[in-house]
Amino acid sequence: MSPATRPTTHRRLHLNAFLMNAGHHDAAWRHPRTQPERVTDLRYFQQLAQTAERGRLDSIFFADGLALWGKVRHNALGGFEPLTLLSALATVTEHIGLIATVSTTFNEPFHTARKFASLDHISGGRAGWNIVTSGTVNEARNFGQDQHLEHRLRYERAREFVEVVTKLWDSWEDDAILLDRERGVYADTDRVREIGHRGAYFGVQGPLNVPRSPQGHPLLVQAGSSEDGREFAAEYAEAVFTAQQTLADAQSFYKDLKSRLAQHGRSEEDLKVLPGICPVIGSTEAEARALDHELTELQVPEYGLAQLSGMLGTDLTGLPLDGPLPELPEERDINGNKSRFTLVAELARRDGLTLRQLIARLGGGRGHRVVVGTPEQIADQLQEWFTQGAADGFNIMPPHLPGGLEDFVDHVVPVLQRRGLFRTEYTGRTLREHYGLPRPANRLTATASGTTGAA
Amino acid sequence: MSPATRPTTHRRLHLNAFLMNAGHHDAAWRHPRTQPERVTDLRYFQQLAQTAERGRLDSIFFADGLALWGKVRHNALGGFEPLTLLSALATVTEHIGLIATVSTTFNEPFHTARKFASLDHISGGRAGWNIVTSGTVNEARNFGQDQHLEHRLRYERAREFVEVVTKLWDSWEDDAILLDRERGVYADTDRVREIGHRGAYFGVQGPLNVPRSPQGHPLLVQAGSSEDGREFAAEYAEAVFTAQQTLADAQSFYKDLKSRLAQHGRSEEDLKVLPGICPVIGSTEAEARALDHELTELQVPEYGLAQLSGMLGTDLTGLPLDGPLPELPEERDINGNKSRFTLVAELARRDGLTLRQLIARLGGGRGHRVVVGTPEQIADQLQEWFTQGAADGFNIMPPHLPGGLEDFVDHVVPVLQRRGLFRTEYTGRTLREHYGLPRPANRLTATASGTTGAA
Numbered sequence: 001m002s003p004a005t006r007p008t009t010h011r012r013l014h015l016n017a018f019l020m021n022a023g024h025h026d027a028a029w030r031h032p033r034t035q036p037e038r039v040t041d042l043r044y045f046q047q048l049a050q051t052a053e054r055g056r057l058d059s060i061f062f063a064d065g066l067a068l069w070g071k072v073r074h075n076a077l078g079g080f081e082p083l084t085l086l087s088a089l090a091t092v093t094e095h096i097g098l099i100a101t102v103s104t105t106f107n108e109p110f111h112t113a114r115k116f117a118s119l120d121h122i123s124g125g126r127a128g129w130n131i132v133t134s135g136t137v138n139e140a141r142n143f144g145q146d147q148h149l150e151h152r153l154r155y156e157r158a159r160e161f162v163e164v165v166t167k168l169w170d171s172w173e174d175d176a177i178l179l180d181r182e183r184g185v186y187a188d189t190d191r192v193r194e195i196g197h198r199g200a201y202f203g204v205q206g207p208l209n210v211p212r213s214p215q216g217h218p219l220l221v222q223a224g225s226s227e228d229g230r231e232f233a234a235e236y237a238e239a240v241f242t243a244q245q246t247l248a249d250a251q252s253f254y255k256d257l258k259s260r261l262a263q264h265g266r267s268e269e270d271l272k273v274l275p276g277i278c279p280v281i282g283s284t285e286a287e288a289r290a291l292d293h294e295l296t297e298l299q300v301p302e303y304g305l306a307q308l309s310g311m312l313g314t315d316l317t318g319l320p321l322d323g324p325l326p327e328l329p330e331e332r333d334i335n336g337n338k339s340r341f342t343l344v345a346e347l348a349r350r351d352g353l354t355l356r357q358l359i360a361r362l363g364g365g366r367g368h369r370v371v372v373g374t375p376e377q378i379a380d381q382l383q384e385w386f387t388q389g390a391a392d393g394f395n396i397m398p399p400h401l402p403g404g405l406e407d408f409v410d411h412v413v414p415v416l417q418r419r420g421l422f423r424t425e426y427t428g429r430t431l432r433e434h435y436g437l438p439r440p441a442n443r444l445t446a447t448a449s450g451t452t453g454a455a
Numbered sequence: 456m457s458p459a460t461r462p463t464t465h466r467r468l469h470l471n472a473f474l475m476n477a478g479h480h481d482a483a484w485r486h487p488r489t490q491p492e493r494v495t496d497l498r499y500f501q502q503l504a505q506t507a508e509r510g511r512l513d514s515i516f517f518a519d520g521l522a523l524w525g526k527v528r529h530n531a532l533g534g535f536e537p538l539t540l541l542s543a544l545a546t547v548t549e550h551i552g553l554i555a556t557v558s559t560t561f562n563e564p565f566h567t568a569r570k571f572a573s574l575d576h577i578s579g580g581r582a583g584w585n586i587v588t589s590g591t592v593n594e595a596r597n598f599g600q601d602q603h604l605e606h607r608l609r610y611e612r613a614r615e616f617v618e619v620v621t622k623l624w625d626s627w628e629d630d631a632i633l634l635d636r637e638r639g640v641y642a643d644t645d646r647v648r649e650i651g652h653r654g655a656y657f658g659v660q661g662p663l664n665v666p667r668s669p670q671g672h673p674l675l676v677q678a679g680s681s682e683d684g685r686e687f688a689a690e691y692a693e694a695v696f697t698a699q700q701t702l703a704d705a706q707s708f709y710k711d712l713k714s715r716l717a718q719h720g721r722s723e724e725d726l727k728v729l730p731g732i733c734p735v736i737g738s739t740e741a742e743a744r745a746l747d748h749e750l751t752e753l754q755v756p757e758y759g760l761a762q763l764s765g766m767l768g769t770d771l772t773g774l775p776l777d778g779p780l781p782e783l784p785e786e787r788d789i790n791g792n793k794s795r796f797t798l799v800a801e802l803a804r805r806d807g808l809t810l811r812q813l814i815a816r817l818g819g820g821r822g823h824r825v826v827v828g829t830p831e832q833i834a835d836q837l838q839e840w841f842t843q844g845a846a847d848g849f850n851i852m853p854p855h856l857p858g859g860l861e862d863f864v865d866h867v868v869p870v871l872q873r874r875g876l877f878r879t880e881y882t883g884r885t886l887r888e889h890y891g892l893p894r895p896a897n898r899l900t901a902t903a904s905g906t907t908g909a910a
Contacts, residue, residue, distance in 0.1 A: 030636045037634055040576045040666055042546070066565060068664045072642045079665060081566075084573040087542040091497070106563070110521060110597040111536075118539040121495045142565040144658035179492055181485045184755040187527045205596035209523045210534060211495055300639040 013386045014393030016059045017052040023400035025364045027298035033403045049089045055409030058434040059097030067138035074303035083115050090123035097431030099128035104161040106143045113168035116218040117210040125214030125430035130221040133158050135336035155228040160199045167195040169217050170444040171207035216440045219431050225339035234260035239272045241395045243367045250390035272392040276368030279378045281407040292372045296360045304359030321356040364399050375411035468841045469848030471514045472507040478855035480819045482753035488858045504544040510864030513889040514552030522593035529758035538570050545578035552886030554583035559616040561598045568623035571673040572665040580669030580885035585676040590791035610683040615654045622650040625899040626662035671895045674886050680794035689715035694727045696850045698822045705845035727847040731823030734833045736862040747827045751815045759814030776811040798822050819854050830866035
């Protein structure tokens with residue numbers, strides 16, 4: 001991006017709405033303000049997307065797993081495949097970005113490149129890919145594997161996967177289609193190329209069977225905060241979702257991640273750091289605290305314990321809820337989400353929490369920061385992190401839906417706008433433009449001298 | 456389905472609109488009535504879907520391949536991934552069925568089950584899956600394979616694939632979700648089951664992470680007409696797309712396929728046979744013939760020869776266009792689309808066609824029957840096949856789009872309606888209801904006594 005179009009004079013924060021069924025709080029579906037009977041109703045998600053767009057948010061986002069999450073007995077889990085869903089949401093929105101999670105461990109790069117290119121065309125340049133390596137053995141067991149691929153190898157595969165996908169996105173030049181009806185020439189075959197990839201994990205000839213999409217490359221997002229995850233993010237990611245409990249931890253993560261960019265020839269503006277935040281909003285602080293208490297009271301401890309067992313890689317079944325955490329393994333022995341393990345273990349240790357207290361603390365954001373207060377108080381917290389070197393924006397995780405998103409859009413966003421921290425209108429058309437990120441040049445064009453056409 | 460709801464008194468035909476970029480004729484994009492610049496514009500396909508729905512057609516359908524088809528130099532190929540596209544079309548239509556092609560050779564059953572379940576939820580019960588085994592080495596080369604899996608093994612894999620997918624669709628009972636807010640019980644885990652599949656090609660634990668969809672099983676469609684393809688269709692398919700050039704061949708295929716159903720415990724009504732037809736429509740016969748001639752004149756022989764080489768598994772480059780076909784291999788030596796090979800070889804032999812003449816004959820329908828005439832004449836042809844034991848309906852392949860579909864809907868459909876052969880209003884809500892097919896019972900429920908809950 002040229003300096004002329006980059007907003008150097010006035011830094012503004014970026015907001016992503018992380019949508020999840022009845023809400024992020026694990027007891028949300030039991031709350032009278034939610035509509036869990038609608039989690040397979042497209043119109044429910046269309047309304048959420050439109051609410052987020054009304055708030056001028058940068059994007060909406062769906063997490064994903066390839067197995068049934070957690071204990072279905074106690075939570076409204078399971079639902080739409082994210083790309084299918086986002087495609088249906090693209091048609092009822094005009095500006096907001098659409099970010100889908102797709103695993104590099106259980107997919108093929110050709111399919112993944114194609115689906116995101118399709119979504120990018122369908123949405124007029126609003127697609128983003130949250131790249132995950134998947135963390136559970138239950139997912140592996142749905143794909144013919146008894147064990148989950150080792151953490152380091154998952155990232156090795158992810159690297160090659162992203163290399164192949166971006167090459168496929170570049171396999172058509174932007175101006176490859178000629179449409180010369182008179183001469184009968186549809187495309188310039190010198191501008192459509194095989195990629196001829198042969199690597200450790202994939203062999204992909206190409207070209208892709210979709211022309212280059214409006215953004216060139218759909219936005220690359222990443223969410224792992226382990227050492228492997230940070231290195232991967234520094235090389236490829238343009239936005240990073242992360243769970244951070246304290247300002248100091250968030251500053252440290254932010255600084256660390258930004259400092260890794262130069263070695264990959266990237267600048268600090270090329271990657272946006274977006275910590276997750278679960279805003280529990282009330283018109284008074286007392287009202288917010290009452291809502292937080294109400295949600296905690298609705299938690300099913302058995303469910304919380306199962307979730308916690310998963311996060312900590314340790315079976316906690318049967319332990320007394322009012323006792324402390326047992327001895328835990330080291331992060332190096334965790335083959336799931338390493339950074340979340342460490343965050344939760346440190347949270348319990350630092351605040352001396354019992355199991356019951358820890359379950360309550362994790363209920364709203366599964367390790368992400370929960371902020372309870374009035375719209376002004378929540379805006380204060382966002383502003384502090386944004387101006388103190390801890391965040392470029394936030395991944396907003398409403399504890400209950402649709403109300404928690406409506407409250408954020410109608411009450412917190414206007415405060416941020418009044419303070420000049422957030423846009424009042426969309427100024428761009430594409431997701432990249434919302435995040436102030438450039439449209440990537442075609443790497444295959446740059447290196448193509450002497451190669452031959454593909455088709 | 457109960458006899459009460461099956462239309463035994465009055466048999467009506469079924470119509471599927473097979474949509475393809477600028478149209479099915481390989482020179483369509485050069486014709487002034489087409490809009491090839493819009494093949495990556497969602498609104499173009501939304502308008503096509505709405506046109507088909509205005510005609511009360513049963514469904515729309517997209518073919519698919521996992522490599523760039525043919526010579527991109529001369530045709531408007533490549534485009535949206537079908538499921539992503541159909542999801543976006545679901546939101547602007549209310550009744551019409553949405554059929555996507557997905558290959559069993561280059562996909563995983565868990566992903567495929569989930570995406571079709573998602574589309575079925577998103578569309579309110581309008582999803583259909585056209586099951587293909589993929590036929591080209593260029594597709595294999597995009598998935599790490601140098602050679603294409605052998606035809607028989609592709610069907611062996613397809614059988615297991617479909618078994619796994621249908622089990623996953625049944626892994627949630629219809630009434631598994633309880634939503635008991637008071638007791639904190641979201642789902643009855645006795646009604647959500649692992650499938651525990653371990654077979655030659657796949658190991659899939661399940662359950663699916665999507666509740667059972669409106670149709671129970673999205674409609675199963677199949678399009679291979681080889682011996683392997685027919686056996687597969689007889690066991691699994693509920694609608695079959697097929698290419699048939701003559702009434703006698705179509706009758707023979709129809710009878711053969713229907714006769715294979717009983718051995719799988721199925722009745723003749725459980726499977727609909729839908730031959731493809733490319734209608735070249737004019738308000739007079741002379742006008743229709745002029746349009747057909749105009750499209751033929753726009754063909755690029757080099758492109759036609761490349762397509763023909765692919766269909767016949769024989770390199771025809773450099774052969775004189777006005778000469779005969781060379782010696783061809785036997786069907787048993789073809790590892791691509793066996794039935795299409797045989798159809799094309801027989802067409803050339805029967806009518807003594809030169810290469811140029813064969814290319815012209817295949818230009819409109821790639822082997823599917825082309826009917827040139829007035830709306831009345833085309834309706835006559837459909838009626839003849841429908842009443843003479845050759846078809847339960849048709850796969851309509853307009854030679855040019857959007858005009859060819861508009862002409863069919865506005866001029867041919869009314870003739871069929873006046874003759875009482877086609878619906879004047881939708882009477883059902885789901886794709887299965889349009890085709891008069893029952894909603895499948897949950898097979899896992901029936902056999903579940905003694906199994907334990909999954910999650």
